[in-house]
Amino acid sequence: MTQGYKFGTLAVHAGAEPDVSTGAVIEPISLSTTFAQKSAAKPVGSYEYSRSSNPNRDSFETAVAALEGGKYALAYSSGSATTANVLQSLAIGSHVVSIGDVYGGTHRYFTRVADSHGVETTFTNDISAELAGLIKPETRLIWIESPSNPTLTITDIASVANIVAEVRATRAESQPLYLVVDNTFLSPYVQNPLRLGADLVVHSVTKYINGHSDVVMGVAITNNEVIHEKLRFLQNAIGAVPSAFDSWLAHRGLKTLHLRARAASHNAQAIAEVLESHVGSSVVAVSYPGLKSHPQRSVVQRQHRDGLGGGMISFRIRGGAAAADKFCQETKLFTLAESLGGIESLCEVPAVMTHAGIPREKREESGVYDDLIRLSVGIEETDDLVHDVLQALEKAAVVN
Ligand SMILES: Cc1ncc(COP(=O)(O)O)c(C=O)c1O
Structure with a gap:
């Protein structure tokens, strides 16, 4: 059929x-x-x-x-x-x-x-x-x-x-x-x-x-x-x-993949834009394929349905490894856990979790610094997720 x-x-x-x-x-x-x-x-x-x-x-x-x-x-x-x-x-x-x-x-x-x-x-x-x-x-x-x-x-x-x-x-x-x-x-x-x-x-x-x-x-x-x-x-x-x-x-x-993938992309887009607005203060850099600033955005527009960015975001928090760990402990809706792609939002620190097995020098060569946080954005309400990220950022980031 x-x-x-x-x-x-x-x-x-x-x-x-x-x-x-x-x-x-x-x-x-x-x-x-x-x-x-x-x-x-x-x-x-x-x-x-x-x-x-x-x-x-x-x-x-x-x-x-x-x-x-x-x-x-x-x-x-x-x-x-x-x-x-x-x-x-x-x-x-x-x-x-x-x-x-x-x-x-x-x-x-x-x-x-x-x-x-x-x-x-x-x-x-x-x-x-x-x-x-x-x-x-x-x-x-x-x-x-x-x-x-x-x-x-x-x-x-x-x-x-x-x-x-x-x-x-x-x-x-x-x-x-x-x-x-x-x-x-x-x-x-x-x-x-x-x-x-x-x-x-x-x-x-x-x-x-x-x-x-x-x-x-x-x-x-x-x-x-x-x-x-x-x-x-x-x-x-x-x-x-x-x-x-x-x-x-x-x-x-x-059977609900289309609904979930659209909702996750929509939420991730909103969160990535908010994170990007903090670059220069509490955020060092954001990578999200839905952002205009993504270096391969023109390829994304050709190869992703409707130019969607997907549900995954990575960003560097100001304050190093300690700030990254604290951010993930302070979120209330993002659970600190490995894996991705579920209806519930997750966060993790790749340098010490999913990518801990890679030697530091090699890790950093591909952009996986100690302050990098990976978010798997779920399908909860957008405003609640944005609020959760902002309150965790405020508590965790070290801004001079
Ligand atoms: C991109 C990618 N490919 C393959 C795998 C392996 O899948 P599984 O954990 O189901 O064995 C993972 C797991 O995280 C993954 O992220």
Whole structure:
């Protein structure tokens, strides 16, 4: 039912047909691990064993594929399991090029797991400028996140996709080169990388897609049949699949993605503007893709739906590490916690929390200073959130 409908209609209806046997409008949770067969190797329906496929996982995958504008989606037990499956699809001796400030867990997988399986990764802090020079004959994947975490740097996906397409045009089919975009930070509502030329999109469903901070899950979406076949094989062979219950919950969460993503963007825009008005006093700098001052605002306008900035903000508070910690303790509506993309607002200090594993010098090279605060803006009332940020700023910032 994906033909001609807009995002919100697809979110509610894709993969959500009434149950054929009972008429239930909401699909039942199918807990059975195995499915009866009429005769040997002839299942009654289309299911045999729940690791290989399951009705709730299928429905979720159908819905996400529709929302990302892809033919195929494959769900996993976490965003990290998704990354692992994609990397497992590469042969020994393969090479990957990644943005430097990729999600820490992905960086860890590249450098401490894939590396020991014979897959080498080169990191770059300016992928648009340096990519062409970094691609080698054995390069198989280009891995980007836009915006990046936590500095919210934007990569021009279409321009990277063009470079990838040019190199691919010179290669034999046996030497593929694919562009992977981790779209976790924006969700399929704000950005659809497949439409910008990416070959594969991955998400930590744990964040915006589920949106209620109660499921850990991941998903990969593609239009490419070769990629799909490879990943589908590995999804079953590795078996890092989500439960029927988690698939059902994530599908329920996804039905309101358009409403949540719009509300979070609207709130984040208001907060970012207020924070920006304090630059020079209690705030050192603000990074938010919805601000006119964002250095890649023109790319944002091209690549995000309606030029939305998304729900993530990072800003530097005046007063160093102590002020950043105090700000997060003083907020009443923003809970001090890792993760993002839920209906409730969160704040964190990346230097000592999500990015603590990166040595200071490297961290600061990519803009992650001790005074940087990351906000995941939820869908509470705008005025209440703005008020909360202002009162915490007043108590925490050290202004001379
Ligand atoms: C951008 C990004 N990708 C992938 C992941 C990994 O997802 P998960 O925690 O579901 O394994 C995260 C987790 O924070 C993330 O922020």
